[in-house]
Amino acid sequence: MEGSVDENLLTEVRRAEEEGTLKDRVWTESKKMWIVAGPAIFSRFSTFGVGIITQAFIGHIGPSELAAYALVSTVLLRFANGILLGMASALETLCGQSFGAKRYDMLGVYLQRSWLILSICSIILSPVFIFTTPILKALGQEESIAEVAGTISLWLIPGLFSFMVSYTCQMFLQAQSKNKIIAYLAAFTLVFHVFLSWLLTVKYKFGLSGAMVSTILAFWIPNIGQLVYIFGGWCSETWKGFSMLAFKDLWPIIKLSLSSGVMVCLELWYNTILVLLTGSMRNADIAIDALSICININGWELMISLGFLAAASVRVSNELGRGSSRAAKFSIMQTVLTSFAIRFVLFIIFLFLRGRLAYIFTESTEVAAAVADLSPLLACSILLNSIQPVLSGVAVGAGWQSTVAYVNITCYYLIGIPVGVVLGYVLQFQVKGVWVGMLFGTLTQTIVLIIITYKTDWEKQVLLARQRINKWSVKSEEAEEDEQNA
Structure with missing residues (x-):
């Protein structure tokens, strides 16, 4: 009985698709594609831009600070970034297919399961940021740069956990084509980061600490905005509140997350x-x-x-x-x-x-x-x-x-x-x-x-x-x- 219902549903879907000209289908698909692609491109430009802005301001503090930040951002941060982004992409599969099937209630559960898995992953990655200085010294890095890199790495631990929230919320919203809010938050963050970096590093001369405070805030502001959007009722169909179901059937999600992490990391x-x-x-x-x-x-x-x-x-x-x-x-x-x-x-x-x-x-x-x-x-x-x-x-x-x-x-x-x-x-x-x-x-x-x-x-x-x-x-x-x- 269930099979015949599925077959009837598929037949209706195919019949509906065949209506309309090729021009109409291209136009409709283009709109659906750009609703996701446009904000996604802009938000990724913003995330990339935050690092470039930070590097530009740190470059005016001193050569050792610039070298240390470049080392941490291109090696450690990219390493962690690749793992978390890859593992979070499992959410794209699960949320996207459930949304298409109109199983809206499952999206919030998948989001919570992903938070659990990525939280554990972030905790496992934290020691690399805590012990950056001795690791770099053991690898033969110059002592002065290794010391500054260790300080920067400690500052970036909150940034590490921000990626967990950022990627999962983005993929949860993208699956529903509700990602305009992501673009708006990204635009605000860039402007805020430039202003605060100038204020703390140029005007008030807080140096490296000022630059890192601005960077961490730039990482977390979009996350706070996305969480407010999700919890505040704008995703009422897909977010039903916290549930114990998040702790059920974690192993299939973990396997898909690990596969996703390996796939994306190898590319990045x-x-x-x-x-x-x-x-x-x-x-x-x-x-x-x-x-x-x-x-x-x-x-x-x-x-x-x-x-x-x-x-x-x-x-x-x-x-x-x-x-x-x-x-x-x-x-x-x-x-x-x-x-x-x-x-x-x-x-x-x-x-x-x-x-x-x-x-x-x-x-x-x-x-x-x-x-x-x-x-x-x-x-x-x-x-x-x-x-x-x-x-x-x-x-x-x-x-x-x-x-x-x-x-x-x-x-x-x-x-x-x-x-x-x-x-x-x-x-x-x-x-x-x-x-x-x-x-x-x-x-x-x-x-x-x-x-x-x-x-x-x-x-x-x-x-x-x-x-x-x-x-x-x-x-x-x-x-x-x-x-x-x-």
Whole structure:
């Protein structure tokens, strides 16, 4: 009986989809996509911008402070950030599919379960921030920089826990396409952070402490705003208050969170390895300066990629939960084409501008020439980032995180990095050789994900999403009845 009801529902959904012209469907899908992608891109620009603003103000305090902050932010903070963002992305799968299936009551439960899991993860990561100074000294870092880095790391522990709230709330709201509030809070935070950083570091001369106070407040202000929005009645259908159900059936969520964490971390850490591999090359100072400029530009552009990743994840999970394989496939095609069109324009711009962009960051003609030499590779990276993040978002929306984690390990770490080492060190192509190898890994990963996506039986994915939702929803209802009877 239940099977026939599901089949009738799917038939009605398909019939509704076939109504309307292609133009209408493209316009409707574009609106749904940009409702998620626009605020997601802006909020990620804001988060990235907070770090850049802090670095700019700390740079005026002293060279040791700047070096220490750069070390902590690019190594420790990125390490923790990648783990927490990856584990939180499990929420995109669960909330997105449940919202599409109109199981609104489950979204709040999933949010609370994610808070529990990420809280434990943050506690486990905390000792790395507490013992930063001895760790860096043991690794041979200069003592003065290690001491300042240890102070900065202690300041950033509240920031570590802010990521737990930030990522989970964003994904909870994105699944419902209620993320305009995220963009508004991000805009306010940037303005507030610039003003408070100037006030505390320039006007009142509080130095490093002033800069870190402003940074921590910039991390937490959006979180407070999002929590007020969720608890204050604006998510009345999906937030029913705190529940003991959050402690039920945690193991499947933990497994999905771990798979998500591995998948995202392997991607975020890939570029960091590129920097490490250039440290011992000829003219390392110029190479690293040029590479850091290119990666900084690529970092800003990556925020667009993460926005489209979020959009693909939400749209695919919503449509799978709703029971529409055809709409899910149409959404994938639309998001890929939109992302590719934007990146193709950027690809042309960076090919033509080449080294001229470097003068925004440096006055050195040698560094600018090195940037010009690397610009074609930067342009190719931007073009490749048009498809790969969208397909990663599709994987998150469908719940394939463990599959993509294996793909990432193979393509990035067993193909890309070894090829880069051979080209850069053995064949003496230096930085360009390393980067070409890394691009080869990304290209391989993109091709594999295209094949997986193309060959996927999307009708089966609809049924899997429905089974996942029904399985956990039934358990939750039984648990509620037990609580009431008790």
